[in-house]
Amino acid sequence: MVNANPKRETNGRRAPSVVMRLARMGxxxxxxxxxxxxxxxxxxxxxxxxxxxxxxxDDKGVGRAVYRAVGPDRTYSLVAFAHDLPDDMRSDRVIATxxxxxxxxxxxxxxxxxxxxxxxxxxxxxxxxxxxxxxSLSRANRSVRLWAHVIENLAAGRQPDPAEIGxxxxxxxxxxxxxxxxxxxxxxxxxxxxxxxAAPFQAEMLSVWLTRQFTVDIVEHLARVRGGAGAAxxxxxxxxxxxxxxxxxxxMAPFLVRHPILMNNWMAAREEALARVRTLDxxxxxxxxxxxxxxxxACDNAACWHSQHPIQIAKLADxxxxxxxxxxxLTAFPGGEAQPWDALWRWGExxxxxxxxxxxxxxxxxxxxxxxxxxAAGMSADETFRLxxxxxxxxxxxxxxxxxxWALAIDFxxxxxxxxxxxxxxxxxxxxxxxRATDAMAEREQPLCTGxxxxxxxxxxxxxxxxxxxxxxxxxxxEHRFMVRRAQxxxxxxxxxxxxxxIAEDMLPIDLMRCKLAFFxxxxxxxxxxxxxxxxxxxxxxxxxxxxxGVAHDx
Amino acid sequence: xxxxxxxxxxxxxxxPSEERVLMSQTEIETxxxxxxxxxxxxxxxxEEAGFAVGWLHARSIDGASALLAHLERxxxxxxxxxxxxxxxxxxxxxxxxxxxxxxxxxTLCDFRALPEAALTGGGLTLGPVSRPLILVPFLAxxxxxxxxxxxSWDGGAMEVTADSVLGNDIAGLVVTTLVLSAGVAASPAExxxxxxxxxxxxxxxxxxxxxxxxxxxxxxxxxxxGAASSDND
Numbered sequence: 001m002v003n004a005n006p007k008r009e010t011n012g013r014r015a016p017s018v019v020m021r022l023a024r025m026g027x028x029x030x031x032x033x034x035x036x037x038x039x040x041x042x043x044x045x046x047x048x049x050x051x052x053x054x055x056x057x058d059d060k061g062v063g064r065a066v067y068r069a070v071g072p073d074r075t076y077s078l079v080a081f082a083h084d085l086p087d088d089m090r091s092d093r094v095i096a097t098x099x100x101x102x103x104x105x106x107x108x109x110x111x112x113x114x115x116x117x118x119x120x121x122x123x124x125x126x127x128x129x130x131x132x133x134x135x136s137l138s139r140a141n142r143s144v145r146l147w148a149h150v151i152e153n154l155a156a157g158r159q160p161d162p163a164e165i166g167x168x169x170x171x172x173x174x175x176x177x178x179x180x181x182x183x184x185x186x187x188x189x190x191x192x193x194x195x196x197x198a199a200p201f202q203a204e205m206l207s208v209w210l211t212r213q214f215t216v217d218i219v220e221h222l223a224r225v226r227g228g229a230g231a232a233x234x235x236x237x238x239x240x241x242x243x244x245x246x247x248x249x250x251x252m253a254p255f256l257v258r259h260p261i262l263m264n265n266w267m268a269a270r271e272e273a274l275a276r277v278r279t280l281d282x283x284x285x286x287x288x289x290x291x292x293x294x295x296x297x298a299c300d301n302a303a304c305w306h307s308q309h310p311i312q313i314a315k316l317a318d319x320x321x322x323x324x325x326x327x328x329x330l331t332a333f334p335g336g337e338a339q340p341w342d343a344l345w346r347w348g349e350x351x352x353x354x355x356x357x358x359x360x361x362x363x364x365x366x367x368x369x370x371x372x373x374x375x376a377a378g379m380s381a382d383e384t385f386r387l388x389x390x391x392x393x394x395x396x397x398x399x400x401x402x403x404x405x406w407a408l409a410i411d412f413x414x415x416x417x418x419x420x421x422x423x424x425x426x427x428x429x430x431x432x433x434x435x436r437a438t439d440a441m442a443e444r445e446q447p448l449c450t451g452x453x454x455x456x457x458x459x460x461x462x463x464x465x466x467x468x469x470x471x472x473x474x475x476x477x478x479e480h481r482f483m484v485r486r487a488q489x490x491x492x493x494x495x496x497x498x499x500x501x502x503i504a505e506d507m508l509p510i511d512l513m514r515c516k517l518a519f520f521x522x523x524x525x526x527x528x529x530x531x532x533x534x535x536x537x538x539x540x541x542x543x544x545x546x547x548x549x550g551v552a553h554d555x
Numbered sequence: 556x557x558x559x560x561x562x563x564x565x566x567x568x569x570x571p572s573e574e575r576v577l578m579s580q581t582e583i584e585t586x587x588x589x590x591x592x593x594x595x596x597x598x599x600x601x602e603e604a605g606f607a608v609g610w611l612h613a614r615s616i617d618g619a620s621a622l623l624a625h626l627e628r629x630x631x632x633x634x635x636x637x638x639x640x641x642x643x644x645x646x647x648x649x650x651x652x653x654x655x656x657x658x659x660x661x662t663l664c665d666f667r668a669l670p671e672a673a674l675t676g677g678g679l680t681l682g683p684v685s686r687p688l689i690l691v692p693f694l695a696x697x698x699x700x701x702x703x704x705x706x707s708w709d710g711g712a713m714e715v716t717a718d719s720v721l722g723n724d725i726a727g728l729v730v731t732t733l734v735l736s737a738g739v740a741a742s743p744a745e746x747x748x749x750x751x752x753x754x755x756x757x758x759x760x761x762x763x764x765x766x767x768x769x770x771x772x773x774x775x776x777x778x779x780x781g782a783a784s785s786d787n788d
Contacts, residue, residue, distance in 0.1 A: 185579060471666045
């Protein structure tokens with residue numbers, strides 16, 4: 001069947017050639033399908049309760065604390081260790097060896113012996129060892145400026161300056177949050193069947209949400225130490241402005257490329273959500289109110305989103321101009337169209353920048369929880385995929401033409417098209433980008449150069465008869481096994497591949513990072529280079545210890 | 556434990572001082588994938604090596620030692636010397652070198668639905684193959700798609716189904732010729748096996764191979780991997 005509209009798949013979703021481009025992925029905004037929203041919806045539904053059974057923090061702010069999330073079937077505990085870190089040791093990079101605070105998410109309620117075991121390991125992070133009882137390992141550093149400002153004011157009985165809080169947005173910034181079998185932790189496959197952990201990154205999101213509670217508890221504690229009985233506590237409206245920061249580098253960028261089935265499922269869920277909303281033939285008053293409320297929030301968010309990076313400054317200018325256009329368009333929404341949401345979306349495609357389109361995406365699905373929230377259940381993935389050796393060479397080449405046309409069109413003889421290579425550094429085992437023209441040992445390149453691998457595979461297949469089997473081809477060419485498997489995955493998972501050259505001179509790693517962080521639910525994307533970003537999580541969300549037991553809260 | 560956070564000679568978290576280390580399946584898969592790649596396998600085959608050891612690990616069987624022994628003996632071997640030559644009823648090496656169990660395993664999986672891998676008649680003779688234990692997860696993959704298998708050798712035999720292996724004496728074999736035939740459905744082992752601890756020395760040597768996938772960083776790449784501004788703000 002010929003698809004009359006190259007921008008739409010036959011199931012109404014946007015085509016991968018539209019969606020899977022770095023420039024668009026690098027303009028992604030969090031949505032109600034983001035993983036922290038999925039986690040909060042469950043935690044706020046009324047059948048989870050939260051407490052802090054351990055708080056052994058001394059007057060210097062050193063010690064340990066435990067926060068529990070107690071659910072209908074299971075309990076999870078964030079074990080927090082607070083440290084006294086000299087300023088000169090404070091670094092967000094993987095090369096750091098000490099942090100202001102370190103954390104593990106424990107499966108159950110830890111005993112004193114568990115806490116002692118964790119205390120001997122968690123503060124060491126990568127240099128320590130955790131066990132299958134732990135679901136995540138993480139650390140955080142203070143925002144030095146805001147930390148001092150908040151404690152000083154609370155100690156003096158005053159609230160901190162909202163402008164200072166707005167300029168930073170968080171008291172502590174996490175860096176790596178490790179899960180899924182890292183450093184001895186429980187394997188994802190061991191816990192994936194639990195309903196509360198079935199969606200992606202739920203343990204990590206829970207850990208960061210509980211960490212946010214810890215950050216406000218410890219500044220109030222230190223303010224009380226300094227100010228005594230006269231010290232103030234954070235006012236609810238001030239607390240609401242605080243999220244948890246996160247700082248991340250290139251280490252995150254390869255994830256989406258290394259997990260093609262998972263990325264497909266994330267993207268497909270988003271696209272299905274948009275397709276469902278676009279087919280609605282009415283805009284109910286409730287949904288219109290929800291849309292307008294979400295629009296107001298998006299404007300507030302854009303107003304306090306700061307960045308010094310030239311790329312992001314330009315994108316923020318696009319976003320703010322687009323929000324003005326969207327606001328104007330919404331005054332006439334819904335009009336008389338048969339499918340008002342589809343009309344709004346198509347207007348956006350014609351009139352907005354990528355930033356604006358992606359924010360409109362989040363706005364469109366926001367008021368439609370009952371229609372789209374079930375899609376979160378399909379966002380995890382069984383990543384086992386056995387290559388099909390009985391496939392014929394002709395069929396494999398057809399996949400390459402269909403899914404990798406963008407790659408086959410690249411001239412890799414042009415040095416700019418393979419100017420860089422991804423590698424793992426010997427010293428810290430973190431992913432880095434090398435310059436092929438000048439850096440040594442490019443033969444140790446990681447297989448993240450998907451476009452070139454597809455092109456090389458296609459070249460190698462050209463001399464093979466169409467009816468020969470892939471099995472026979474791979475017996476002669478084991479070097480193409482990696483790409484053959486990817487291509488076969490892409491055949492049945494249309495959103496599995498980023499459709500851009502990941503080793504080109506002008507590739508921006510932060511585009512990959514923003515896409516993943518938006519799926520987490522991150523806001524205030526603030527690049528500090530083309531390979532390093534800060535973001536904020538959970539701003540505006542409730543705090544676990546402020547929730548009333550047995551009461552459902554809006555998310 | 557003596558933490559050495561900047562130890563450049565490790566591919567994952569530093570190994571605890573205990574002689575036996577409890578590893579997650581993800582860790583053992585990742586380490587073995589890198590080690591196999593470091594020893595010269597293609598990325599696609601290295602992933603399969605990681606899959607195989609992880610599969611065994613999840614069933615409390617030590618595949619890491621067998622993979623290490625194979626990799627250390629054949630590091631850098633040419634594919635044509637360790638991949639199977641397919642003849643009717645007999646897949647054998649091209650020369651004196653035994654087959655690589657990963658090369659044989661992936662080829663069996665690739666051909667599982669094709670006439671070359673038919674198990675009719677006297678079955679399919681395979682080998683000689685190095686460290687046949689590493690072949691078992693691939694046989695389980697074939698069994699998942701084509702039904703249970705019996706694998707036999709001079710002095711032993713075992714049943715392989717999609718989920719389980721019965722009879723464990725294949726673990727001790729170094730180089731053997733195997734005969735593969737259609738098997739009977741065996742009842743799977745009861746319960747979930749205890750997580751298996753790995754030998755520290757084996758992990759350390761796998762790690763040495765894994766480090767061959769890494770690159771000493773250039774000053775520039777090291778410098779621009781972080782933020783362009785201070786983190787101490």
